[in-house]
Amino acid sequence: MDQIFDVFLLEAVLNGILLGGLLALLALGLNLIFGVIDVVWICYAELIMVGMYMIWWMHSGLGLPLALAFVLSIAFVAALGAAMHHFIVRPVLTAEPINQLLVTGGVLFFLQAAATVVFGVEFRNIGVRLPGISIGDMNLSLARLIAFAVAIAAIAATYLFLTRTYVGTAIRAISQDRAIMPLMGVNPSRIYLVTSALGGALAGLAGCLLVLQYDIHPAIGLSFGPITFLICVMGGLGNLIGGFLAAFVFAQFISVGGFMLQLEWGYVLAFLFFIGVMFWKPEGLFARRR
Amino acid sequence: MLRVAGVSAGYGSFQALFDVSLEVNAGEAVAVIGPNGAGKTTLLRVISRLIEPRSGDLQMEGRRYNDAAAHEVIGLGIAQVPEGRRLFPRLTVEDNLRMGAFTPAARAQYGQRLEFVYDLFPKMKERRGQLAGTMSGGEQQMCAIGRALMSGPKLLLLDEPSAGLAPVIVQSIFALMKRIRAQGFTVLIVEQNIQQVLKVVDRAYLLETGRIRQSGPAAELLASDEIRRAYLGV
Numbered sequence: 001m002d003q004i005f006d007v008f009l010l011e012a013v014l015n016g017i018l019l020g021g022l023l024a025l026l027a028l029g030l031n032l033i034f035g036v037i038d039v040v041w042i043c044y045a046e047l048i049m050v051g052m053y054m055i056w057w058m059h060s061g062l063g064l065p066l067a068l069a070f071v072l073s074i075a076f077v078a079a080l081g082a083a084m085h086h087f088i089v090r091p092v093l094t095a096e097p098i099n100q101l102l103v104t105g106g107v108l109f110f111l112q113a114a115a116t117v118v119f120g121v122e123f124r125n126i127g128v129r130l131p132g133i134s135i136g137d138m139n140l141s142l143a144r145l146i147a148f149a150v151a152i153a154a155i156a157a158t159y160l161f162l163t164r165t166y167v168g169t170a171i172r173a174i175s176q177d178r179a180i181m182p183l184m185g186v187n188p189s190r191i192y193l194v195t196s197a198l199g200g201a202l203a204g205l206a207g208c209l210l211v212l213q214y215d216i217h218p219a220i221g222l223s224f225g226p227i228t229f230l231i232c233v234m235g236g237l238g239n240l241i242g243g244f245l246a247a248f249v250f251a252q253f254i255s256v257g258g259f260m261l262q263l264e265w266g267y268v269l270a271f272l273f274f275i276g277v278m279f280w281k282p283e284g285l286f287a288r289r290r
Numbered sequence: 291m292l293r294v295a296g297v298s299a300g301y302g303s304f305q306a307l308f309d310v311s312l313e314v315n316a317g318e319a320v321a322v323i324g325p326n327g328a329g330k331t332t333l334l335r336v337i338s339r340l341i342e343p344r345s346g347d348l349q350m351e352g353r354r355y356n357d358a359a360a361h362e363v364i365g366l367g368i369a370q371v372p373e374g375r376r377l378f379p380r381l382t383v384e385d386n387l388r389m390g391a392f393t394p395a396a397r398a399q400y401g402q403r404l405e406f407v408y409d410l411f412p413k414m415k416e417r418r419g420q421l422a423g424t425m426s427g428g429e430q431q432m433c434a435i436g437r438a439l440m441s442g443p444k445l446l447l448l449d450e451p452s453a454g455l456a457p458v459i460v461q462s463i464f465a466l467m468k469r470i471r472a473q474g475f476t477v478l479i480v481e482q483n484i485q486q487v488l489k490v491v492d493r494a495y496l497l498e499t500g501r502i503r504q505s506g507p508a509a510e511l512l513a514s515d516e517i518r519r520a521y522l523g524v
Contacts (some may be wrong), residue, residue: 169389170389172378172381173389176378176381182338183360183370185365
């Protein structure tokens with residue numbers, strides 16, 4: 001009896017790690033944009049929702065191969081991210097933070113409503129059901145394993161981009177001293193645009209991974225947006241490494257907590273832990289910036 | 291090489307520069323000296339196109355560049371070491387230097403110039419992996435100058451390189467100026483430390499309340515009664 005309990009606990013821990021990788025990818029995009037541009041995109045998860053609908057429309061509607069639909073949707077959401085910056089964020093760059101939140105929050109409702117008008121409220125899926133994998137007594141989902149591997153690879157690629165390239169170095173530098181960037185020959189507006197497009201591309205990629213696991217509906221962003229935001233706050237807003245670690249901590253609460261009690265209790269525990277952290281360290285677990 | 295002709299500039303209703311003209315010839319080191327608030331930093335900001343002059347002309351190697359964007363100025367061969375050094379504190383020394391070589395033309399020569407900067411400042415090579423914000427003021431000044439040199443500039447603008455540094459370090463900064471001159475760079479330096487700076491430059495302009503009051507060879511200004519009385523306390 002004892003032994004079976006341990007195997008299921010191990011399964012919960014492993015599932016938590018898999019979920020953590022995906023949440024870390026979500027947090028990275030939001031954190032990157034905030035860390036560089038200093039504006040929180042409240043509507044970040046809605047970009048993911050748009051990406052998921054794009055895939056569904058191109059694959060199930062137009063009959064494009066899934067891989068092509070993935071690539072096109074990542075490119076589309078990247079362009080959407082750049083447009084988001086150019087048309088929505090840039091005009092309010094110097095405005096009060098509350099106004100910035102209201103504007104990006106407005107985009108959240110706009111995208112939700114637009115998706116409802118265009119696609120309806122029905123749950124959609126792309127009709128791909130990946131098999132499970134059994135290891136001993138444990139059952140793991142192949143879709144989750146793929147999502148984890150791709151998310152970690154994308155995070156590693158982003159890390160290399162930020163540390164090994166000129167543009168990546170400029171993205172890290174601009175958050176430390178924007179005013180002197182022109183003296184380096186850097187056009188700050190372009191770096192903001194590149195960062196927003198990169199954040200969008202990461203959202204597009206997250207859409208590809210989520211569409212393999214979840215049905216699509218106009219409000220699906222609400223399943224991930226708040227969690228992503230809390231993870232970023234818990235890791236110290238704008239701190240990429242803090243967000244990465246916080247995603248795994250949060251995922252373990254959800255997964256192991258849900259296993260010990262009930263699924264919903266995992267979320268309750270995770271949010272209780274978040275509230276506790278906010279009392280104990282309001283600047284976030286891994287705060288370093290500011 | 292650089293010609294500034296009849297520049298007036300200011301912020302809002304405040305006018306900081308009145309009809310300022312100056313010239314820097316290739317191979318020269320020129321100083322703009324003057325008290326705090328004279329408009330020296332504003333002048334460099336105009337030259338780097340960080341602020342728009344109200345009137346006047348900017349020319350680099352005979353080419354008018356009044357319409358260039360701020361980030362295009364470095365492509366003309368003008369690099370600035372800003373006041374207070376302004377390194378990226380949470381980037382390593384080497385990443386700071388890499389930022390200096392951001393323009394496509396500079397990237398092609400990155401390895402070569404990095405070696406040049408490390409030869410000039412061996413200490414920066416030792417500290418290459420250190421976060422720039424954790425270094426001493428003098429070391430940060432070396433890194434800031436190195437960062438500007440990474441673009442391979444024809445003209446180096448230095449804004450108050452001795453400001454905020456301990457007297458001993460100030461000495462070494464001016465020794466550094468001499469070494470940079472010896473490398474053949476053309477230099478325009480803005481400085482409050484008049485006695486020291488006049489020893490390392492060829493010519494100087496005295497800027498007071500936004501107007502050029504006096505100009506000439508450094509030795510002449512150093513000997514001028516007016517400057518000795520007003521600024522050197524002799």
